[in-house]
Amino acid sequence: MMRSDTVEIFAVPGIPLVRKDDDLVVLIGEGLAQGGIEPRSGDVFVLAQKIVSKAEGRMVDLATIKPSTAAIELAANVQKDPRLVELILSESVRVVRARPGVLIVEHRLGFVMANAGVDQSNVASPDEPQQALLLPVDPDGSAAALRERLSLRFGVPVAVIINDSFGRAWRRGTCSVAIGAAGLPSLMDLRGLPDLFGRKLQVSITGHADEIAAAASLVMGQGAEGQPVVVVRGLRWRGPDNAASDLVRPAAEDMFR
Amino acid sequence: MMRSDTVEIFAVPGIPLVRKDDDLVVLIGEGLAQGGIEPRSGDVFVLAQKIVSKAEGRMVDLATIKPSTAAIELAANVQKDPRLVELILSESVRVVRARPGVLIVEHRLGFVMANAGVDQSNVASPDEPQQALLLPVDPDGSAAALRERLSLRFGVPVAVIINDSFGRAWRRGTCSVAIGAAGLPSLMDLRGLPDLFGRKLQVSITGHADEIAAAASLVMGQGAEGQPVVVVRGLRWRGPDNAASDLVRPAAEDMFR
Numbered sequence: 001m002m003r004s005d006t007v008e009i010f011a012v013p014g015i016p017l018v019r020k021d022d023d024l025v026v027l028i029g030e031g032l033a034q035g036g037i038e039p040r041s042g043d044v045f046v047l048a049q050k051i052v053s054k055a056e057g058r059m060v061d062l063a064t065i066k067p068s069t070a071a072i073e074l075a076a077n078v079q080k081d082p083r084l085v086e087l088i089l090s091e092s093v094r095v096v097r098a099r100p101g102v103l104i105v106e107h108r109l110g111f112v113m114a115n116a117g118v119d120q121s122n123v124a125s126p127d128e129p130q131q132a133l134l135l136p137v138d139p140d141g142s143a144a145a146l147r148e149r150l151s152l153r154f155g156v157p158v159a160v161i162i163n164d165s166f167g168r169a170w171r172r173g174t175c176s177v178a179i180g181a182a183g184l185p186s187l188m189d190l191r192g193l194p195d196l197f198g199r200k201l202q203v204s205i206t207g208h209a210d211e212i213a214a215a216a217s218l219v220m221g222q223g224a225e226g227q228p229v230v231v232v233r234g235l236r237w238r239g240p241d242n243a244a245s246d247l248v249r250p251a252a253e254d255m256f257r
Numbered sequence: 258m259m260r261s262d263t264v265e266i267f268a269v270p271g272i273p274l275v276r277k278d279d280d281l282v283v284l285i286g287e288g289l290a291q292g293g294i295e296p297r298s299g300d301v302f303v304l305a306q307k308i309v310s311k312a313e314g315r316m317v318d319l320a321t322i323k324p325s326t327a328a329i330e331l332a333a334n335v336q337k338d339p340r341l342v343e344l345i346l347s348e349s350v351r352v353v354r355a356r357p358g359v360l361i362v363e364h365r366l367g368f369v370m371a372n373a374g375v376d377q378s379n380v381a382s383p384d385e386p387q388q389a390l391l392l393p394v395d396p397d398g399s400a401a402a403l404r405e406r407l408s409l410r411f412g413v414p415v416a417v418i419i420n421d422s423f424g425r426a427w428r429r430g431t432c433s434v435a436i437g438a439a440g441l442p443s444l445m446d447l448r449g450l451p452d453l454f455g456r457k458l459q460v461s462i463t464g465h466a467d468e469i470a471a472a473a474s475l476v477m478g479q480g481a482e483g484q485p486v487v488v489v490r491g492l493r494w495r496g497p498d499n500a501a502s503d504l505v506r507p508a509a510e511d512m513f514r
Contacts, residue, residue: 211475247429249426255356
């Protein structure tokens with residue numbers, strides 16, 4: 001077998017429904033122990049945004065939200081709950097597109113995304129229908145903190161990505177991207193490396209953490225129940241670590257907002 | 258070990274530099290045999306666009322291209338070779354953005370992408386500097402034909418994706434997507450499935466083939482030399498097969514071109 005370069009992607013078993021103030025490092029450690037899985041140096045732990053947000057207490061009761069006049073007007077246009085729109089606006093720096101059923105904004109962290117990532121599915125039981133879940137306050141910071149504690153706990157350096165499903169311009173279907181990352185290059189610059197024939201590579205800055213986020217999503221989505229923590233094992237990379245915020249194209253160099 | 262759901266991604270070893278009229282099915286079969294790898298039912302073979310284009314003879318000698326006046330004018334604006342711009346326009350139905358150094362078009366197949374996918378890196382040796390490589394004429398058709406022959410040769414049903422690196426609106430770095438697919442749902446519709454709490458999932462059409470394309474790209478990029486054929490093993494999916502063309506958002510429902 002010449003399969004030294006095999007990359008493996010598998011879910012951490014036994015992650016329970018996560019609640020505010022749960023310690024994700026403990027839950028991951030217990031799940032790995034339950035599965036008999038030993039973390040290895042270079043493992044990338046990909047966590048679904050939802051569980052990070054829940055653990056950080058980013059759930060908001062819509063009943064506590066009083067929508068502004070602007071939110072009420074926009075809500076009528078996009079046909080959404082005015083309280084939800086108020087929350088979305090509070091997480092955003094600008095509205096990029098608004099149509100009936102569609103509200104695409106620039107999130108305060110620069111992500112151009114639907115509804116500022118504010119989510120109403122899988123966040124509460126049916127008898128609590130008023131809950132909405134915001135993105136973590138600082139996903140790169142969360143990833144860095146998780147990475148430090150996971151590496152310490154397991155005694156090997158690991159990397160962490162927090163992923164979320166994003167819609168896209170020009171293409172149908174969501175694709176997961178990295179909203180937080182630590183311990184690996186999120187953006188990997190291969191410019192200047194010769195290609196197979198010695199010519200300089202032309203387009204060669206890859207959204208490395210986004211490709212890992214997408215790969216992990218394939219396994220997260222495979223379970224009938226949620227599999228919100230996935231390990232990507234066997235990757236090799238080059239270049240300095242950088243955060244997921246480096247994947248955000250600044251508005252000034254963006255041609256599509 | 259509770260790792261029944263592990264997804265493995267590995268390169269087919271020993272794929273040589275591909276030339277016009279090479280039989281990719283034969284090259285893949287030889288590579289797998291060399292690596293002692295037995296294909297399994299449900300394996301997804303992801304092929305880099307470049308080798309499919311090369312095998313199909315989509316290389317064009319720029320010396321044979323006579324640029325139109327429109328191409329010459331646009332080339333001055335975007336600071337590219339007028340012959341290359343002529344080729345790009347011949348593969349496109351509209352120019353989406355043109356800036357110095359940047360030419361984003363709608364490819365005749367609907368892809369919004371830089372340079373209509375016309376590529377000058379890794380396509381020829383330095384003593385043939387005039388070569389450019391176009392996308393396959395019909396990537397979904399190519400994928401379907403490859404899928405049929407690979408499945409027949411190996412005696413198990415496999416799926417095929419042809420991937421390519423795309424730039425993106427709003428985010429830096431390229432991310433691979435599927436430009437051709439056969440034997441799996443490219444777009445997977447999970448609408449109507451209850452979430453963990455019985456609420457209907459909100460955003461639940463995933464760009465399944467794009468996430469697989471991105472995952473494969475991680476392994477393709479790992480080799481010092483090219484690893485243009487990658488197997489993704491262990492995925493499960495639901496729903497009917499559909500082609501990569503289903504991932505293209507029709508212009509009429511697109512808010513960003």
